[in-house]
Amino acid sequence: MAGGLQDWKQHKRPFAAIAGAPLFWLLLFFLIPMAIVWLYSFGENAGPADIAISGTLENYKRATEWLYLSIFLKSLAVAALVTLICLIIGFPVAMAITFASPKWRPWLLLGIMLPFWTNLLIRTYALMMLMGTNGYANKGLGALWEGASWLRTLVGMQPLEAWTPVQLLYNNFAVVLGLVYVHLPFMVLPLYAALDRLDKSLIEASLDLGAGHLRTLMKIVVPLAGPGILAGVMITLIPALGAYLTPDLMGGTESQMIANVIERQFKRANDWPFGAALSFLLIYAMFILIALQSMRRDKGREAH
Amino acid sequence: MALFKRTPVAPLEYTRKTWMRGWVGATMFFLYAPLLILMIFSFNDSKRNVVWKGFTLKYYEKAMNNDSLVEAMVNSLTIAGLATVFSLVLGALAAVMLWRFRFPFKGAIEGTMSLPIIVPEICLGVAFLIFFAKISWPTDLPWPLNLSAITIAHITFCFPFVAMVVRSRLESFNKEEEEAAKDLGASEWQTFRDILLPHMKPGLIAGALLAFTLSLDDFVITFFTSGPDTITFPVKVYSMVRFSVTPEVNAASTILIILTIVLTAVALKLQGVKAIAESH
Amino acid sequence: MDFKTLLDNAQNRRSLLKGMGVAAVGLTFTGALAGCGEKEAKKLANGEEAKLNFYNWDTYIGETTLEDFKGASGVDVNMTLFASNDELFAKLKAGNPGYDVIVPSNDFVERMAAADMLMPLDFAQIPNFEKNVAPEFKDVPYDPKRKFSMPYTWLSLGIGYRKSKVKGTPDSWKVLFDSDEYKGRIAVLSEAGDMFRLYGKYLGKSVNGLTEADIKTIEALMIKQKPNIKAFHEDNGQDLLLKGEVDVVLEYNGDIAQAMVEDEDIGFVIPKEGSQLNSDNLCIPKGAPRPKNAHAFINYLLDAEAGKKITETILYPTPNNAAKALMPDDYKNNPVIFPPADVLAKCEYAKFNPELQAKYEEAFTRVRAA
Numbered sequence: 001m002a003g004g005l006q007d008w009k010q011h012k013r014p015f016a017a018i019a020g021a022p023l024f025w026l027l028l029f030f031l032i033p034m035a036i037v038w039l040y041s042f043g044e045n046a047g048p049a050d051i052a053i054s055g056t057l058e059n060y061k062r063a064t065e066w067l068y069l070s071i072f073l074k075s076l077a078v079a080a081l082v083t084l085i086c087l088i089i090g091f092p093v094a095m096a097i098t099f100a101s102p103k104w105r106p107w108l109l110l111g112i113m114l115p116f117w118t119n120l121l122i123r124t125y126a127l128m129m130l131m132g133t134n135g136y137a138n139k140g141l142g143a144l145w146e147g148a149s150w151l152r153t154l155v156g157m158q159p160l161e162a163w164t165p166v167q168l169l170y171n172n173f174a175v176v177l178g179l180v181y182v183h184l185p186f187m188v189l190p191l192y193a194a195l196d197r198l199d200k201s202l203i204e205a206s207l208d209l210g211a212g213h214l215r216t217l218m219k220i221v222v223p224l225a226g227p228g229i230l231a232g233v234m235i236t237l238i239p240a241l242g243a244y245l246t247p248d249l250m251g252g253t254e255s256q257m258i259a260n261v262i263e264r265q266f267k268r269a270n271d272w273p274f275g276a277a278l279s280f281l282l283i284y285a286m287f288i289l290i291a292l293q294s295m296r297r298d299k300g301r302e303a304h
Numbered sequence: 305m306a307l308f309k310r311t312p313v314a315p316l317e318y319t320r321k322t323w324m325r326g327w328v329g330a331t332m333f334f335l336y337a338p339l340l341i342l343m344i345f346s347f348n349d350s351k352r353n354v355v356w357k358g359f360t361l362k363y364y365e366k367a368m369n370n371d372s373l374v375e376a377m378v379n380s381l382t383i384a385g386l387a388t389v390f391s392l393v394l395g396a397l398a399a400v401m402l403w404r405f406r407f408p409f410k411g412a413i414e415g416t417m418s419l420p421i422i423v424p425e426i427c428l429g430v431a432f433l434i435f436f437a438k439i440s441w442p443t444d445l446p447w448p449l450n451l452s453a454i455t456i457a458h459i460t461f462c463f464p465f466v467a468m469v470v471r472s473r474l475e476s477f478n479k480e481e482e483e484a485a486k487d488l489g490a491s492e493w494q495t496f497r498d499i500l501l502p503h504m505k506p507g508l509i510a511g512a513l514l515a516f517t518l519s520l521d522d523f524v525i526t527f528f529t530s531g532p533d534t535i536t537f538p539v540k541v542y543s544m545v546r547f548s549v550t551p552e553v554n555a556a557s558t559i560l561i562i563l564t565i566v567l568t569a570v571a572l573k574l575q576g577v578k579a580i581a582e583s584h
Numbered sequence: 585m586d587f588k589t590l591l592d593n594a595q596n597r598r599s600l601l602k603g604m605g606v607a608a609v610g611l612t613f614t615g616a617l618a619g620c621g622e623k624e625a626k627k628l629a630n631g632e633e634a635k636l637n638f639y640n641w642d643t644y645i646g647e648t649t650l651e652d653f654k655g656a657s658g659v660d661v662n663m664t665l666f667a668s669n670d671e672l673f674a675k676l677k678a679g680n681p682g683y684d685v686i687v688p689s690n691d692f693v694e695r696m697a698a699a700d701m702l703m704p705l706d707f708a709q710i711p712n713f714e715k716n717v718a719p720e721f722k723d724v725p726y727d728p729k730r731k732f733s734m735p736y737t738w739l740s741l742g743i744g745y746r747k748s749k750v751k752g753t754p755d756s757w758k759v760l761f762d763s764d765e766y767k768g769r770i771a772v773l774s775e776a777g778d779m780f781r782l783y784g785k786y787l788g789k790s791v792n793g794l795t796e797a798d799i800k801t802i803e804a805l806m807i808k809q810k811p812n813i814k815a816f817h818e819d820n821g822q823d824l825l826l827k828g829e830v831d832v833v834l835e836y837n838g839d840i841a842q843a844m845v846e847d848e849d850i851g852f853v854i855p856k857e858g859s860q861l862n863s864d865n866l867c868i869p870k871g872a873p874r875p876k877n878a879h880a881f882i883n884y885l886l887d888a889e890a891g892k893k894i895t896e897t898i899l900y901p902t903p904n905n906a907a908k909a910l911m912p913d914d915y916k917n918n919p920v921i922f923p924p925a926d927v928l929a930k931c932e933y934a935k936f937n938p939e940l941q942a943k944y945e946e947a948f949t950r951v952r953a954a
Contacts, residue, residue, distance in 0.1 A: 005404065005405060005406035006404055006405050006406065007405070007406050007407075008405045008406065008407040011405070014492050015401070015405055015407070018397050018400050018401045018404075018405075019397070019398075019401040019405070019407075021393070021394055021397055022394045022395075022397050022398035022401065022417070022463070022467075023401075023413070025394055025459070025460070025463075026416065026417065026460075029435075029456055029457075029459075029460045030419070030420060030460050031416070032435060033428075033431035033432050033434065033435035034419070034423070034428075034431050036431060036434050036435060036438070037427060037430060037431045037434070089331060092324060092327045092328070093327070093328055093331050095324070096324050096325075096327070096328045106568070106572060108328075109509075109513065110564075110565075110568055111332060112335070113513050113517060114561065114564065114565070115335045115336060115338075115339050116517045116521065117516075117517060117520055117521070117560065117561070117564060118339060118342065118557045118560070118561065119521060119537060119538055119541050119553070119557060120521050120523070120538070121523075121538070121541050121542055122342055122541060122553055122554060122557055123338055123339070123342065125342075126338035126339065126341045126342040126345070127338040129338075129341050129345070130337060130338055130341060136341070181334070181335070181338075184331075184335070185513075185514075185517065186514065189469065189510035189511075189513060189514050190468070190469045190472055190510060192506065192510055193469055193470075193472065193473045193506045193507040193509075193510040193511075194472055194473060194475075194476065196506040197473065197476045197503070197506070224476070227471075227472035227473075227475040227476070228472045228473075230472065231468050231469055231471070231472035234418075234421070234468060235421070235465060235468060235469070235514075238421050238422050239421070242422075242423075242424045242425060244426075245523075259424055259426075262424050262426060262427065263424075263426050266426050266427070266430055267426075272430065275426075275427065275430075276427065279423065279424050279427035282422065282424065283419060283422055283423055286418075286422040287415045287416075287418075287419065287422070288415075290414065290415045290418045290422075291411040291412060291414065291415035292411075295410075295411045
């Protein structure tokens with residue numbers, strides 16, 4: 001891309017016009033409220049409803065114990081898996097929307113978004129109704145099993161043993177499925193936004209030169225859609241890390257995620273300072289990642 | 305033959321390829337199967353709505369007569385609409401700012417701009433709760449101003465998502481187009497409006513859809529910023545968990561889905577009719 | 585991409601945005617029109633506005649109670665909802681945003697009283713208390729002499745089970761806590777405090793008398809039992825039972841009684857080691873803008889006829905003897921809703937203890953991560 005970044009000093013007026021509003025909003029309605037909670041992370045409970053900011057580091061010490069770090073790592077692994085699955089499922093869907101005729105495109109977009117305008121709780125309950133031990137998925141699978149068994153007797157073989165329902169809920173499988181279900185549009189939308197600008201003649205050229213579709217995909221489309229993929233990954237991974245409703249409802253005894261622990265500190269345990277410390281450790285880690293990535297990206301652009 | 309007027313599938317028309325259609329179809333099935341269950345069970349004659357007991361329309365009646373449910377839904381839609389509009393503006397501006405300029409502490413500011421996405425919702429909710437309490441934000445304003453606290457909170461956590469999506473879209477912008485426009489005499493504002501904005505459009509659409517979805521279904525932050533007079537749909541539904549999520553809620557959701565589809569169809573039809581009229 | 589296709593694409597996207605914009609505007613107008621009929625605040629004889637903000641659990645009120653109260657007193661009750669005590673407490677912790685009457689459970693009454701968040705009640709404005717409330721609820725360990733709260737309902741924890749899948753009556757906590765008889769068909773509460781206290785009951789101790797050593801023992805027991813448990817439910821165990829996901833569940837008697845209406849194959853029993861009692865109460869938070877209306881409302885809810893209507897809807901055990909007398913026999917004599925006195929004698933209220941609560945939470949996090 002030709003042209004580097006403009007220096008703000010040389011373009012003060014446009015800069016002020018563009019940057020003023022977002023920065024002001026961020027300061028007033030985000031940094032200040034978060035600063036209060038940040039101060040709490042250095043405090044402790046002084047009575048059931050008051051918090052004394054005593055400058056203690058106890059909360060952070062406790063938050064870095066192996067117990068909580070292990071939960072955090074496990075949550076990260078689950079979130080990464082969910083993001084990967086969303087990417088694999090979502091990329092073809094985003095491509096389908098991009099290459100669809102203009103008549104169908106808004107409908108496809110709407111089609112992806114519409115389920116997500118239904119309330120999450122009801123959707124999760126409906127999903128659980130499908131996946132339960134006596135749910136429709138199991139009923140369907142059971143019917144197939146019985147059918148196969150009956151076919152076998154027809155042919156003279158031994159019938160299959162009795163059908164026991166598959167445990168689709170209350171385990172990690174359910175949590176991953178549920179999270180993929182919730183986060184799919186968060187992956188599709190940025191991918192679509194990036195793919196849409198793809199210069200189709202490049203793909204045509206590649207195909208003309210003899211590369212197969214898959215190779216074209218890997219070598220041309222994916223790199224050009226890079227920023228979109230990155231945005232999609234960030235928008236999916238980070239909320240997935242912070243999800244607590246789906247693991248709560250659909251998870252089993254093994255499925256405790258870090259967001260559940262943080263939620264409990266703010267609610268049941270009434271330990272806001274500790275909850276704040278846990279939250280901020282999460283925030284510091286991600287913040288550093290994103291700041292590093294931003295600096296790398298700009299250095300790359302300067303080099304042009 | 306005119307009977308079988310199927311044009312052969314061009315190499316780039318991926319959407320017409322069978323495997324692609326199959327993939328998208330399977331994804332749609334996965335997404336909509338629970339929704340169908342939800343709609344079917346809105347006719348279920350059972351208070352707890354766990355097992356199918358019989359067909360009835362009484363919950364639709366109840367839903368439409370339930371003032372608080374309707375009010376909750378209107379509130380949610382209003383907040384989502386307002387939050388989307390403001391988030392679009394703020395997010396687009398933020399994206400352009402980050403993409404175009406070099407300024408001190410840029411890395412830190414970019415990180416800070418992504419923070420609302422990273423912060424656990426409950427932490428953000430509590431932060432807003434204390435913030436609004438400490439500055440004594442008025443809680444008994446008339447509608448729709450009483451939704452202001454919730455809306456502000458929603459805008460705050462929605463606009464970074466928009467910024468991220470629009471930013472990735474801007475990465476593919478060819479600066480030469482902008483320079484050409486300037487050479488031809490366009491002012492800053494004209495360049496922005498006629499060159500940059502159209503390029504950002506898919507990013508803006510995607511961002512708007514994202515922001516709307518996030519706001520409509522938000523529970524945690526809304527719970528902490530809502531007052532005695534402001535009930536929203538997710539908060540109402542979540543509070544039903546203790547006793548029973550009656551089919552009433554399913555009925556209300558079904559009505560919302562159908563309403564959205566109808567409205568969009570109407571909008572698109574109008575657009576199509578206008579185009580035909582214009583082309584004559 | 586040529587100019588025409590660019591235009592076409594832009595048209596379609598714009599139309600989508602337009603469609604949504606139209607929808608949003610249209611609904612905003614409908615809402616505005618609806619909100620236009622806003623109630624003007626009139627002043628009552630007691631000097632307060634004819635309004636009341638009631639913060640309650642969902643469907644935890646009679647079908648017509650609020651309208652009846654408006655007819656009787658002219659006060660317009662605005663009921664908003666919360667889903668758990670923690671949410672109520674977290675919301676009010678930063679200050680009262682305008683609620684007049686709230687409905688916390690017993691341990692939260694203690695907690696909020698300790699945090700100075702409740703207004704002492706004026707008994708002169710609540711004559712129904714003396715008249716209608718059962719004697720055992722007039723003075724309770726969690727609120728001596730009823731300084732801050734009035735009883736609304738009461739509950740007890742126990743074992744809900746599916747009769748056809750269970751041998752005999754599972755009348756000991758061992759079934760849930762210490763045996764693999766129903767492996768993978770068990771669900772228990774996800775609330776750390778309740779779980780630890782009930783384990784304490786199983787070990788033969790009082791719910792409020794657990795020591796550090798006890799907590800360690802119980803933690804080990806829980807980890808040992810975890811493979812047999814299917815889920816830690818958030819107070820919707822009766823749904824799991826109804827759906828057939830589990831066959832034995834730790835739940836409140838009121839919830840199971842409601843489930844029994846839908847499915848006759850469900851039973852309930854309070855284990856022989858004893859159990860924990862709960863009670864939901866009506867309180868007035870500090871800073872309530874309309875305390876006189878609040879007192880009048882609480883008094884109305886304790887009335888016999890109004891209480892009967894409430895109980896008919898929610899089917900929970902009621903501490904209101906006058907209302908209970910008006911209910912049909914199958915409610916009054918239901919052993920699930922009103923357990924026999926000898927069983928109740930072994931049940932206790934949980935006491936709010938901040939240090940122990942923190943220890944329970946930490947230990948339970950360890951159990952869940954194990």
